[in-house]
Amino acid sequence: MDIMIRPGPLRGSIPAVPSKSHTHRLLIAAALTDGDAQVLTGPVSDDIRATERCLDHLYDPDPVLDCGESGSTLRFLLPVAMAVSGQASFHCSGRLPERPVSPLKEEMEAHGCSLTETSWGWRVTGPLRNGDFRLPGDVSSQYISGLLLALPLISGDSSIEVTSPLQSASYVDLTLDVLKKSGISVTRQGNTFRIEGGQNYLAPASVRPEGDWSNSSFWFAADLMDPQSDIVCTGLDENSIQGDKKIKELLHSLPGIIDVSDTPDLVPPLAAAAAVTPGITVLANAARLRLKESDRLTTTARMLSSLGADIEELSDGLRISGRSTLRGGKVSGSGDHRIIMAAAVTASACDSPVTICGAEAVTKSYPSFFHDFSKLGGEAIEI
Numbered sequence: 273m274d275i276m277i278r279p280g281p282l283r284g285s286i287p288a289v290p291s292k293s294h295t296h297r298l299l300i301a302a303a304l305t306d307g308d309a310q311v312l313t314g315p316v317s318d319d320i321r322a323t324e325r326c327l328d329h330l331y332d333p334d335p336v337l338d339c340g341e342s343g344s345t346l347r348f349l350l351p352v353a354m355a356v357s358g359q360a361s362f363h364c365s366g367r368l369p370e371r372p373v374s375p376l377k378e379e380m381e382a383h384g385c386s387l388t389e390t391s392w393g394w395r396v397t398g399p400l401r402n403g404d405f406r407l408p409g410d411v412s413s414q415y416i417s418g419l420l421l422a423l424p425l426i427s428g429d430s431s432i433e434v435t436s437p438l439q440s441a442s443y444v445d446l447t448l449d450v451l452k453k454s455g456i457s458v459t460r461q462g463n464t465f466r467i468e469g470g471q472n473y474l475a476p477a478s479v480r481p482e483g484d485w486s487n488s489s490f491w492f493a494a495d496l497m498d499p500q501s502d503i504v505c506t507g508l509d510e511n512s513i514q515g516d517k518k519i520k521e522l523l524h525s526l527p528g529i530i531d532v533s534d535t536p537d538l539v540p541p542l543a544a545a546a547a548v549t550p551g552i553t554v555l556a557n558a559a560r561l562r563l564k565e566s567d568r569l570t571t572t573a574r575m576l577s578s579l580g581a582d583i584e585e586l587s588d589g590l591r592i593s594g595r596s597t598l599r600g601g602k603v604s605g606s607g608d609h610r611i612i613m614a615a616a617v618t619a620s621a622c623d624s625p626v627t628i629c630g631a632e633a634v635t636k637s638y639p640s641f642f643h644d645f646s647k648l649g650g651e652a653i654e655i
Contacts, residue, residue, distance in 0.1 A: 442515025
């Protein structure tokens with residue numbers, strides 16, 4: 273699906289969609305609870321549908337878990353499935369087979385599991401044993417979250433030592449919060465998490481995910497990029513643990529050097545806003561974005577450059593020299609939902625229309641994005 277967007281301001285109020293990060297964790301906690309526990313998800317993205325699909329089969333004797341393109345689903349459920357069933361097949365689509373599972377793989381193998389890569393994903397057997405786990409903090413916080421979700425189920429105590437500074441720490445904090453509210457005790461001492469084995473999940477009978485700061489960040493960026501825009505985002509918790517609630521603060525830090533190590537998902541909207549903010553903005557410590565649905569440093573730079581931005585790709589970030597306006601043009605969505613949303617909101621700062629090729633990939637996290645875009649007065653035409 274290709275979408276053409278005509279430049280113009282966006283105005284109105286838009287409710288935040290449910291947080292994808294929060295929903296993944298709530299769904300897993302609910303599935304691990306004895307008895308009924310309901311997560312009121314609302315509109316469901318492709319990634320959340322993948323986690324729901326996998327959890328429906330988690331307790332099969334030899335489950336086949338279709339993760340789609342969801343890295344969160346795969347990395348969370350690799351250890352969880354080995355704690356629950358002891359064997360599973362993980363089917364992966366799109367770019368997910370290229371995304372790393374090391375060093376989680378090696379740590380699981382050191383604790384009783386065997387992970388074999390296949391043409392369709394991973395064949396994994398276990399069960400996962402308790403013990404001491406060591407993981408770096410600068411590859412993926414999802415490895416740590418997956419183990420935190422799984423280890424309370426195993427007989428015997430465990431620990432997770434984070435051997436380098438923990439990036440995206442707020443995502444681990446979100447996991448710890450869900451665990452606490454599900455009756456699971458985890459003790460943190462410096463860089464080490466200690467988990468008592470043999471615990472029981474007691475998730476709330478009914479819970480609703482928080483509003484998503486990550487996806488709402490594109491509306492905040494759009495509001496800044498066009499002085500005539502006036503967008504209000506509702507349903508967001510200002511006291512949320514979600515790290516991406518920093519979007520308003522970071523947008524007001526343009527231009528300058530911004531460390532995005534804890535908020536990598538904000539790079540596309542921040543880069544889009546920086547492209548039309550006078551001065552030089554550097555988005556630093558973002559090397560892990562090369563391992564997302566696309567190499568997100570390359571695809572962000574390519575998308576904005578195609579629209580006339582002055583942007584330079586660095587080894588671990590982006591350097592943007594702001595201009596008053598951009599020219600518009602045709603861009604590739606690169607199979608990446610965040611690139612598509614960034615391109616769409618950038619159109620308001622362009623002199624001519626923006627055409628996004630492959631815009632259907634937005635359903636990975638925000639299926640109603642273009643509906644909401646139109647609700648705000650934006651003109652998005654399928655061509």
